[in-house]
Amino acid sequence: xxxxxxxxxxxxxxxxxxxxxxxxxxxxxxxxxxxxxxxxxxxxxxxxxxxxxxxxxxxxxxxxxxxxxxxxxxxxxxxxxxxxxxxxxxxxxxxxxxxxxxxxxxxxxxxxxxxxxxxxxxxxxxxxxxxxxxxxxxxxxxxxxxxxxxxxxxxxxxxxxxxxxxxxxxxxxxxxxxxxxxxxxxxxxxxxxxxxxxxxxxxxxxxxxxxxxxxxxxxxxxxxxxxxxxxxxxxxxxxxxxxxxxxxxxxxxxxxxxxxxxx
Amino acid sequence: xxxxxxxxxxxxxxxxxxxxxxxxxxxxxxxxxxxxxxxxxxxxxxxxxxxxxxxxxxxxxxxxxxxxxxxxxxxxxxxxxxxxxxxxxxxxxxxxxxxxxxxxxxxxxxxxxxxxxxxxxxxxxxxxxxxxxxxxxxxxxxxxxxxxxxxxxxxxxxxxxxxxxxxxxxxxxxxxxxxxxxxxxxxxxxxxxxxxxxxxxxxxxxxxxxxxxxxxxxxxxxxxxxxxxxxxxxxxxxxxxxxxxxxxxxxxxxxxxxxxxxxxxxxxxxxxxxxxxxxxxxxxxxxxxxxxxxxxxxxxxxxxxxxxxxxxxxxxxxxxxxxxxxxxxxxxxxxxxxxxxxxxxxxxxxxxxxxxx
Amino acid sequence: xxxxxxxxxxxxxxxxxxxxxxxxxxxxxxxxxxxxxxxxxxxxxxxxxxxxxxxxxxxxxxxxxxxxxxxxxxxxxxxxxxxxxxxxxxxxxxxxxxxxxxxxxxxxxxxxxxxxxxxxxxxxxxxxxxxxxxxxxxxxxxxxxxxxxxxxxxxxxxxxxxxxxxxxxxxxxxxxxxxxxxxxxxxxxxxxxxxxxxxxxxxxxxxxxxxxxxxxxxxxxxxxxxxxxxxxxxxxxxxxxxxxxxxxxxxxxxxxxxxxxxxxxxxxxxxxxxxx
Numbered sequence: 001x002x003x004x005x006x007x008x009x010x011x012x013x014x015x016x017x018x019x020x021x022x023x024x025x026x027x028x029x030x031x032x033x034x035x036x037x038x039x040x041x042x043x044x045x046x047x048x049x050x051x052x053x054x055x056x057x058x059x060x061x062x063x064x065x066x067x068x069x070x071x072x073x074x075x076x077x078x079x080x081x082x083x084x085x086x087x088x089x090x091x092x093x094x095x096x097x098x099x100x101x102x103x104x105x106x107x108x109x110x111x112x113x114x115x116x117x118x119x120x121x122x123x124x125x126x127x128x129x130x131x132x133x134x135x136x137x138x139x140x141x142x143x144x145x146x147x148x149x150x151x152x153x154x155x156x157x158x159x160x161x162x163x164x165x166x167x168x169x170x171x172x173x174x175x176x177x178x179x180x181x182x183x184x185x186x187x188x189x190x191x192x193x194x195x196x197x198x199x200x201x202x203x204x205x206x207x208x209x210x211x212x213x214x215x216x217x218x219x220x221x222x223x224x225x226x227x228x229x230x231x232x233x234x235x236x237x238x239x240x241x242x243x244x245x246x247x248x249x250x251x252x253x254x255x256x257x258x259x260x261x262x263x
Numbered sequence: 264x265x266x267x268x269x270x271x272x273x274x275x276x277x278x279x280x281x282x283x284x285x286x287x288x289x290x291x292x293x294x295x296x297x298x299x300x301x302x303x304x305x306x307x308x309x310x311x312x313x314x315x316x317x318x319x320x321x322x323x324x325x326x327x328x329x330x331x332x333x334x335x336x337x338x339x340x341x342x343x344x345x346x347x348x349x350x351x352x353x354x355x356x357x358x359x360x361x362x363x364x365x366x367x368x369x370x371x372x373x374x375x376x377x378x379x380x381x382x383x384x385x386x387x388x389x390x391x392x393x394x395x396x397x398x399x400x401x402x403x404x405x406x407x408x409x410x411x412x413x414x415x416x417x418x419x420x421x422x423x424x425x426x427x428x429x430x431x432x433x434x435x436x437x438x439x440x441x442x443x444x445x446x447x448x449x450x451x452x453x454x455x456x457x458x459x460x461x462x463x464x465x466x467x468x469x470x471x472x473x474x475x476x477x478x479x480x481x482x483x484x485x486x487x488x489x490x491x492x493x494x495x496x497x498x499x500x501x502x503x504x505x506x507x508x509x510x511x512x513x514x515x516x517x518x519x520x521x522x523x524x525x526x527x528x529x530x531x532x533x534x535x536x537x538x539x540x541x542x543x544x545x546x547x548x549x550x551x552x553x554x555x556x557x558x559x560x561x562x563x564x565x566x567x568x569x570x571x572x573x574x575x576x577x578x579x580x581x582x583x584x585x586x587x588x589x590x591x592x593x594x595x596x597x598x599x600x601x602x603x604x605x606x607x608x609x610x611x612x613x614x615x616x617x618x619x620x
Numbered sequence: 621x622x623x624x625x626x627x628x629x630x631x632x633x634x635x636x637x638x639x640x641x642x643x644x645x646x647x648x649x650x651x652x653x654x655x656x657x658x659x660x661x662x663x664x665x666x667x668x669x670x671x672x673x674x675x676x677x678x679x680x681x682x683x684x685x686x687x688x689x690x691x692x693x694x695x696x697x698x699x700x701x702x703x704x705x706x707x708x709x710x711x712x713x714x715x716x717x718x719x720x721x722x723x724x725x726x727x728x729x730x731x732x733x734x735x736x737x738x739x740x741x742x743x744x745x746x747x748x749x750x751x752x753x754x755x756x757x758x759x760x761x762x763x764x765x766x767x768x769x770x771x772x773x774x775x776x777x778x779x780x781x782x783x784x785x786x787x788x789x790x791x792x793x794x795x796x797x798x799x800x801x802x803x804x805x806x807x808x809x810x811x812x813x814x815x816x817x818x819x820x821x822x823x824x825x826x827x828x829x830x831x832x833x834x835x836x837x838x839x840x841x842x843x844x845x846x847x848x849x850x851x852x853x854x855x856x857x858x859x860x861x862x863x864x865x866x867x868x869x870x871x872x873x874x875x876x877x878x879x880x881x882x883x884x885x886x887x888x889x890x891x892x893x894x895x896x
């Protein structure tokens with residue numbers, strides 16, 4: 001009874017989350033541009049995708065911005081974590097409080113405040129202003145993922161490395177780095193996907209002529225979406241799904257046996 | 264009417280296709296301190312969880328006062344459990360933790376207050392009512408877990424390795440505390456542990472388990488002095504376990520030497536396991552014992568010396584208050600009633616008694 | 621010696637601290653600069669008080685109403701879900717990936733747009749309804765559609781913290797409650813809920829704030845006719861170019877965000893919460 005309920009419930013949640021996605025995917029194969037009419041199966045939107053310079057530009061922008069900003073955020077964030085750990089209690093609290101502002105504040109306010117600043121100081125909006133904005137909201141995610149790891153990494157192994165003659169820098173790379181690596185990786189991936197998915201902050205900090213996938217879709221909403229955007233999203237979605245399947249299921253199947261060894 | 268409080272009848276249980284308990288039968292009498300003892304994975308905790316109602320057996324029945332309670336959920340059973348890691352509710356104060364069960368049973372406010380006071384006194388933690396669990400030490404948390412269980416006046420208290428997380432000294436203190444508690448409140452205790460010393464100190468009855476089978480049930484003395492098989496002998500205390508041949512009644516051959524013993528009824532020239540406790544091996548001058556040997560190591564253990572003596576190709580473990588130097592030639596003598604003879608395992612089932620330690 | 625070393629290590633945070641000042645604190649200050657000045661210059665409270673104007677106040681109240689509704693619905697939907705995922709130890713890792721991580725990779729705008737297609741007057745749901753001979757329902761461009769869109773987008777932010785906090789509770793705590801006579805209902809009320817408060821609180825924060833401040837969901841599913849406070853602010857910047865009033869309203873919005881967090885903090889005794 002209880003089992004049946006959970007199964008049905010999970011299924012409903014699944015449908016709720018995936019029906020819109022399936023609809024998008026279906027539309028990417030619709031021969032008609034109209035979303036109300038099914039005019040037969042076609043892959044023409046996929047073909048058009050490669051030919052559209054503006055879409056390809058948006059794709060390139062989206063991924064380069066995400067890559068640059070999350071890489072920069074990872075470096076800034078990891079350095080900051082080490083620095084913050086060495087701070088006094090008070091310094092730690094203040095720094096972490098400011099660090100949390102972009103996480104807790106409304107995206108619209110973060111975006112607007114950055115835009116006002118750029119304009120006020122005469123920085124013209126464009127590709128660079130988006131990158132700066134993305135770094136700003138990405139670093140907190142890196143710090144959130146790395147900080148707990150760094151806190152838990154044992155001081156004694158670091159000291160043992162120095163005792164054995166390693167310089168502090170060398171000891172850090174030899175001992176601490178491997179311990180916090182999972183945090184760094186997940187921080188990087190988290191900020192990368194946050195950057196890809198962001199619309200609001202990009203919307204306010206981008207200049208004319210620069211588009212990411214998100215802002216491109218938004219401007220198309222009123223004029224009618226070019227179905228190539230559905231095609232593009234479908235490709236991205238399937239790509240990520242395959243990646244997730246590989247990374248999640250391969251190790252999961254193994255560890256599952258070990259975890260369930262009751263007495 | 265039998266005096267059985269709990270009967271386990273033909274209980275089997277497997278997890279993920281792995282058999283943990285195999286048609287186990289066990290009864291527990293009223294007011295008894297029973298210990299389920301065995302290495303990890305022997306099925307002792309599963310047995311306890313079946314009695315507590317946290318696991319349902321695949322086959323078999325659990326009887327409580329003769330009534331079948333196999334399908335009864337945990338919250339309706341007249342038993343309470345002291346969990347291995349205390350399982351105190353971290354969001355509730357000590358008093359609220361203890362009152363938890365009583366509030367559910369809708370007891371009066373005065374009754375609950377009295378009970379909290381009484382139970383805290385019983386576990387020597389008066390005045391801790393308003394503390395939070397995480398402000399207490401491990402030993403104190405364990406006492407609260409016991410207090411929380413016994414205020415409900417259960418017929419049976421189930422204890423799942425309750426001292427496992429405590430340090431040695433605290434563990435010994437708590438053993439005496441538990442015995443005192445048991446005597447004061449006079450209910451049945453079912454205690455699970457892998458620590459033979461705990462089992463020997465506290466129990467009225469010990470149930471030795473291995474790989475899902477009961478190996479032996481008996482008083483601590485019986486378990487220690489007359490282990491029924493090599494597993495029990497090895498698991499309980501130190502012992503010398505040797506291959507022997509029962510030549511005839513009251514005569515056994517060990518390592519080529521014939522020795523007198525008190526066991527009979529094994530038949531003629533029958534291969535057997537022989538157990539001799541290290542404190543039962545007497546060291547004599549060379550030639551004066553049943554066989555001669557050379558001391559190969561000596562360790563001072565406080566109350567006695569522990570020595571290893573090589574004799575007839577076997578490394579004997581010997582405990583004695585007299586020290587013999589390494590390299591000294593000695594004789595070994597064992598009193599006939601200190602030689603314990605056991606059948607070798609025969610059937611497939613008894614594979615479980617083989618030593619895998 | 622070690623003092624000097626820790627000073628040197630502290631310096632590693634330097635670049636980020638400079639960054640935070642330039643890109644977090646200065647921009648916040650800019651909002652206040654614009655919010656408290658008139659376009660011609662000079663201090664004024666008018667931009668803040670603009671929230672009292674009829675259409676602004678209406679938008680703010682509607683935002684509060686819809687975001688509260690969304691938060692409550694998310695909590696009610698997410699709690700059983702988190703409990704199911706918790707008890708489902710075997711497959712939950714992969715389930716979580718598929719429920720929460722994967723959908724995020726379909727663009728947020730397109731996902732929301734898909735609901736437009738589902739809810740439209742000639743959309744998928746109405747087509748199904750007509751097929752069964754049922755009357756069409758007016759769904760698109762309603763407040764309900766906006767709440768649906770909010771729930772759809774923010775549900776994962778409620779489930780994840782709840783799931784995290786629930787999995788941290790040891791099984792023996794629940795067993796202890798049952799052992800002491802609590803049935804499923806009492807175990808839930810007396811043990812599960814109190815112990816999951818930190819998760820509930822971070823879930824509420826993570827759903828309520830974006831729902832309160834969104835302008836995209838209302839844009840896509842409200843047909844541009846239902847204005848939330850986010851829409852009003854966005855228009856002040858992108859169409860009517862009244863940046864000072866826009867900043868003033870943003871300050872009001874921040875006050876509500878901070879206020880809601882302060883209220884939630886009261887319930888979170890430990891003051892820790894569970895950030896993601």
